[in-house]
Amino acid sequence: MVQPHCPKDTTGKNSPKRLGSTSPPRWSQTRRLAPAELFVGSFLALIVAGTLALKFIPGLYENEGLGWTDAVFTSTSAVCVTGLIVVDTATYFTPLGQAVVLVLIQLGGLGMLVLTSVIIGALGGRPSLRTESLAVGARHLLPQVPTKRLIVDVVRFTFLFEAIGAFTLYLFWTPRMGWKEAIWPSIFHSVSAFCNAGFSTNSGSLIEYQDSPATIVVISVLIVAGGLGFITMEEIHQRYIRRNPAFRRLSIHSKLVLATTAFLLLSGWALFALFEWQGLLSKMPLVDKLTNSLFMSVTPRTAGFNTIDYGSATDSTNFLTIILMMIGGSPGSTAGGMKTTTFALLGLLAWSRLRSHQTASFANRSIPSETIQRASGLFVIATGIVVLGVFVLAFIGDSHRATQAFLVRLFETTSAFNTVGLSMGITPQLSTPSRWIVIVLMFIGRTGPLSIAAALIVRLSTRGRFRLAYEDVVVG
Amino acid sequence: MVQPHCPKDTTGKNSPKRLGSTSPPRWSQTRRLAPAELFVGSFLALIVAGTLALKFIPGLYENEGLGWTDAVFTSTSAVCVTGLIVVDTATYFTPLGQAVVLVLIQLGGLGMLVLTSVIIGALGGRPSLRTESLAVGARHLLPQVPTKRLIVDVVRFTFLFEAIGAFTLYLFWTPRMGWKEAIWPSIFHSVSAFCNAGFSTNSGSLIEYQDSPATIVVISVLIVAGGLGFITMEEIHQRYIRRNPAFRRLSIHSKLVLATTAFLLLSGWALFALFEWQGLLSKMPLVDKLTNSLFMSVTPRTAGFNTIDYGSATDSTNFLTIILMMIGGSPGSTAGGMKTTTFALLGLLAWSRLRSHQTASFANRSIPSETIQRASGLFVIATGIVVLGVFVLAFIGDSHRATQAFLVRLFETTSAFNTVGLSMGITPQLSTPSRWIVIVLMFIGRTGPLSIAAALIVRLSTRGRFRLAYEDVVVG
Ligand SMILES: [K+]
Numbered sequence: 001m002v003q004p005h006c007p008k009d010t011t012g013k014n015s016p017k018r019l020g021s022t023s024p025p026r027w028s029q030t031r032r033l034a035p036a037e038l039f040v041g042s043f044l045a046l047i048v049a050g051t052l053a054l055k056f057i058p059g060l061y062e063n064e065g066l067g068w069t070d071a072v073f074t075s076t077s078a079v080c081v082t083g084l085i086v087v088d089t090a091t092y093f094t095p096l097g098q099a100v101v102l103v104l105i106q107l108g109g110l111g112m113l114v115l116t117s118v119i120i121g122a123l124g125g126r127p128s129l130r131t132e133s134l135a136v137g138a139r140h141l142l143p144q145v146p147t148k149r150l151i152v153d154v155v156r157f158t159f160l161f162e163a164i165g166a167f168t169l170y171l172f173w174t175p176r177m178g179w180k181e182a183i184w185p186s187i188f189h190s191v192s193a194f195c196n197a198g199f200s201t202n203s204g205s206l207i208e209y210q211d212s213p214a215t216i217v218v219i220s221v222l223i224v225a226g227g228l229g230f231i232t233m234e235e236i237h238q239r240y241i242r243r244n245p246a247f248r249r250l251s252i253h254s255k256l257v258l259a260t261t262a263f264l265l266l267s268g269w270a271l272f273a274l275f276e277w278q279g280l281l282s283k284m285p286l287v288d289k290l291t292n293s294l295f296m297s298v299t300p301r302t303a304g305f306n307t308i309d310y311g312s313a314t315d316s317t318n319f320l321t322i323i324l325m326m327i328g329g330s331p332g333s334t335a336g337g338m339k340t341t342t343f344a345l346l347g348l349l350a351w352s353r354l355r356s357h358q359t360a361s362f363a364n365r366s367i368p369s370e371t372i373q374r375a376s377g378l379f380v381i382a383t384g385i386v387v388l389g390v391f392v393l394a395f396i397g398d399s400h401r402a403t404q405a406f407l408v409r410l411f412e413t414t415s416a417f418n419t420v421g422l423s424m425g426i427t428p429q430l431s432t433p434s435r436w437i438v439i440v441l442m443f444i445g446r447t448g449p450l451s452i453a454a455a456l457i458v459r460l461s462t463r464g465r466f467r468l469a470y471e472d473v474v475v476g
Numbered sequence: 477m478v479q480p481h482c483p484k485d486t487t488g489k490n491s492p493k494r495l496g497s498t499s500p501p502r503w504s505q506t507r508r509l510a511p512a513e514l515f516v517g518s519f520l521a522l523i524v525a526g527t528l529a530l531k532f533i534p535g536l537y538e539n540e541g542l543g544w545t546d547a548v549f550t551s552t553s554a555v556c557v558t559g560l561i562v563v564d565t566a567t568y569f570t571p572l573g574q575a576v577v578l579v580l581i582q583l584g585g586l587g588m589l590v591l592t593s594v595i596i597g598a599l600g601g602r603p604s605l606r607t608e609s610l611a612v613g614a615r616h617l618l619p620q621v622p623t624k625r626l627i628v629d630v631v632r633f634t635f636l637f638e639a640i641g642a643f644t645l646y647l648f649w650t651p652r653m654g655w656k657e658a659i660w661p662s663i664f665h666s667v668s669a670f671c672n673a674g675f676s677t678n679s680g681s682l683i684e685y686q687d688s689p690a691t692i693v694v695i696s697v698l699i700v701a702g703g704l705g706f707i708t709m710e711e712i713h714q715r716y717i718r719r720n721p722a723f724r725r726l727s728i729h730s731k732l733v734l735a736t737t738a739f740l741l742l743s744g745w746a747l748f749a750l751f752e753w754q755g756l757l758s759k760m761p762l763v764d765k766l767t768n769s770l771f772m773s774v775t776p777r778t779a780g781f782n783t784i785d786y787g788s789a790t791d792s793t794n795f796l797t798i799i800l801m802m803i804g805g806s807p808g809s810t811a812g813g814m815k816t817t818t819f820a821l822l823g824l825l826a827w828s829r830l831r832s833h834q835t836a837s838f839a840n841r842s843i844p845s846e847t848i849q850r851a852s853g854l855f856v857i858a859t860g861i862v863v864l865g866v867f868v869l870a871f872i873g874d875s876h877r878a879t880q881a882f883l884v885r886l887f888e889t890t891s892a893f894n895t896v897g898l899s900m901g902i903t904p905q906l907s908t909p910s911r912w913i914v915i916v917l918m919f920i921g922r923t924g925p926l927s928i929a930a931a932l933i934v935r936l937s938t939r940g941r942f943r944l945a946y947e948d949v950v951v952g
């Protein structure tokens with residue numbers, strides 16, 4: 001885990017050199033641009049590598065191999081830890097093929113964590129407008145830490161959780177499957193759950209485990225842990241386990257993450273139980289009613305396993321799932337979405353406006369208006385992309401035959417963009433153009449519209465350098 | 477129209493006395509609260525008066541009278557210029573009954589314009605955090621104007637437009653209906669269009685005029701003029717008609733209003749034509765294809781007449797209509813919605829974030845971040861209320877039989893909250909509890925969540941008085 005000492009290295013000059021050992025001069029020359037390019041480029045490279053692996057490694061498929069579009073789709077879905085599938089992972093792939101998918105998931109999930117850490121480390125103490133758009137305010141929070149140590153800590157922390165998860169699942173699944181047969185599914189589901197990937201080695205995701213409270217609880221813990229973000233995990237570790245005196249109180253960031261996560265999990269749990277008590281849950285015993293409604297609250301942010309069929313759920317269940325998919329997990333985690341903190345800040349903004357307060361505040365701290373503006377901007381951009389996605393999918397027109405076509409499309413778009421992987425069932429029926437739309441949505445959703453914009457714009461336009469005169473506008 | 481001289485009266489002390497002649501002491505004592513209370517209270521009083529009129533004036537109905545819920549519904553819909561109907565205005569009411577509805581519409585529409593003017597006048601130069609929540613940044617724009625003159629100008633400007641509109645409609649409708657029969661519909665539709673009310677004396681709204689380009693164009697002009705807002709109308713009048721040297725350039729507010737309105741009208745026109753060219757428009761001659769798709773672009777912000785059946789339209793048409801309903805008209809007008817400027821500022825915010833600029837700007841002017849924050853807050857609150865409305869309507873459950881139940885509910889909620897009045901057809905089938913939900917949505921949507929909050933909170937809590945220490949949070 002992240003070690004919060006070494007305060008001497010405040011220049012941040014050493015860290016990038018250790019990392020970018022192949023081309024340190026270029027890194028230092030274009031330093032202001034590097035994080036966004038590194039971030040977007042890494043994912044793109046990983047997707048290309050994954051596609052080639054899926055096309056050319058022999059023995060991955062039970063029958064015929066994937067076409068190019070589906071290879072790109074599957075590679076993108078795995079690397080972006082989305083979990084949408086056009087072929088059934090359980091039956092279409094051999095165990096070797098599943099292993100390739102799992103490696104892509106692990107690299108994609110770890111890549112997210114490591115790259116975020118690297119960027120935080122590489123930024124050092126120098127704030128830059130360009131890199132701020134990468135949503136890495138984290139450098140204000142965590143004490144200066146060398147990049148290498150950060151990476152080692154993140155990798156160790158990931159494997160530790162995944163190992164414990166796999167072992168626990170193995171214990172619960174051995175009686176059901178036999179000791180030999182339980183090994184691979186345990187590993188696969190533990191990694192897939194912690195990385196919030198949502199891929200499963202079962203044809204029906206976790207529907208066959210809806211009567212296994214132990215499975216649901218273990219997977220839920222892995223998902224929530226993976227989605228909490230390492231800043232918060234590290235603070236909890238230092239404060240409550242190591243009892244480090246430097247961490248007398250949790251940062252406002254971690255308090256907000258924990259409060260929002262708890263609020264979303266509990267209110268979602270209650271609402272899904274309400275919506276489906278006489279619907280999908282009606283024939284289950286009480287304990288399964290409770291675990292399955294809990295899981296419906298856990299999985300949309302943004303794990304993507306399902307223990308129920310969303311195609312048969314009520315409108316309210318699907319709408320709440322869409323909202324939770326948009327919100328997603330917490331910053332610096334494997335989860336996608338616009339993040340719990342963004343959602344919380346929007347809520348605090350609304351609350352402050354309703355009370356005519358000038359600044360949003362939480363736990364006796366004011367939130368900088370620049371941060372509120374960043375959250376609002378992200379919300380507007382994410383909403384805009386999803387809206388555009390719905391129109392484009394409707395225009396291409398495969399989903400016209402679905403009975404609730406609009407809801408189905410909104411669900412699919414939200415799921416792809418926020419790297420969730422849930423579906424009301426249309427993914428395998430999508431036409432080739434629609435598949436490419438979903439691929440693009442998955443990629444933009446994972447790397448973030450702001451990172452892509454930052455990587456594409458070569459330098460700040462001169463107009464951004466000086467500030468224009470202010471003039472006000474009437475609103476609302 | 478507003479006269480931009482009389483700069484001596486900058487204290488704003490005279491204006492409120494002229495207005496609040498019944499109780500000037502109270503007005504001055506609680507001056508900081510008065511605008512929100514006045515605003516919300518006026519609409520509430522008008523709705524109550526309208527309900528009593530609909531219940532107790534004899535001779536309003538062809539057959540039996542309205543029950544209490546429907547009287548409240550109709551009065552609220554008319555006063556809030558929403559236009560949702562549970563009974564057919566054409567056949568249920570006698571001409572006298574229609575006249576009562578029209579008076580309520582006129583009072584509601586004029587009330588909106590006058591009260592906004594009064595509040596702007598009453599505020600004088602003194603900014604107050606509380607009253608800022610009423611979205612009256614307009615005082616920064618218009619030179620100091622005495623309240624009475626402002627009211628006279630607004631009333632004159634309204635009646636002028638309505639008279640021209642009625643006369644023009646009368647000319648076009650006389651051949652169709654006869655000179656005597658055309659009088660009442662011409663007046664009714666002109667007032668209803670300029671006030672963005674959407675009530676019609678025809679059972680099918682304007683569907684029977686879908687083959688009359690003249691009607692569609694006249695009604696469109698009235699709607700757009702009514703929805704542009706008097707700040708902008710006044711500036712155009714001074715700048716281009718009177719050629720007043722004090723108005724050498726349009727304010728950034730008016731430029732933003734005009735640019736956004738033009739953008740929304742033109743892009744909506746093109747998109748609706750695209751979505752329905754082979755759908756609802758397929759059997760029309762070319763000129764009607766063009767006028768009807770134009771009207772589909774005009775009416776959702778937030779007039780509420782329809783020349784086509786939204787229940788038979790494509791998903792994309794209905795989704796775009798929902799988005800335009802949320803955006804609505806311009807500030808200081810009879811139109812509802814979150815307003816064109818709010819939408820434009822959100823777009824500028826997104827654009828500035830994508831380009832890594834720190835401030836949003838338009839036409840070489842920076843927009844104050846406080847204004848951006850107000851726009852974002854409004855967007856979040858409006859979205860939250862609509863989402864809540866959809867869940868509540870689903871929970872009450874009348875609309876479950878609709879084939880696209882989710883879309884139908886989203887459409888109805890958006891239409892009610894943004895005072896639009898379009899429907900995919902479920903309004904008359906709503907149960908009594910659902911009708912009350914729609915009534916509440918119409919009222920909150922017209923007076924504004926912030927005004928209601930301001931009217932409810934008696935004084936600023938002490939916590940808002942001092943500023944808390946800042947601490948940052950990681951976003952996105
Ligand atoms: K996922």
Ligand SMILES: [K+]
Nearest residue numbers: 558673780896
């Ligand atoms: K209306």
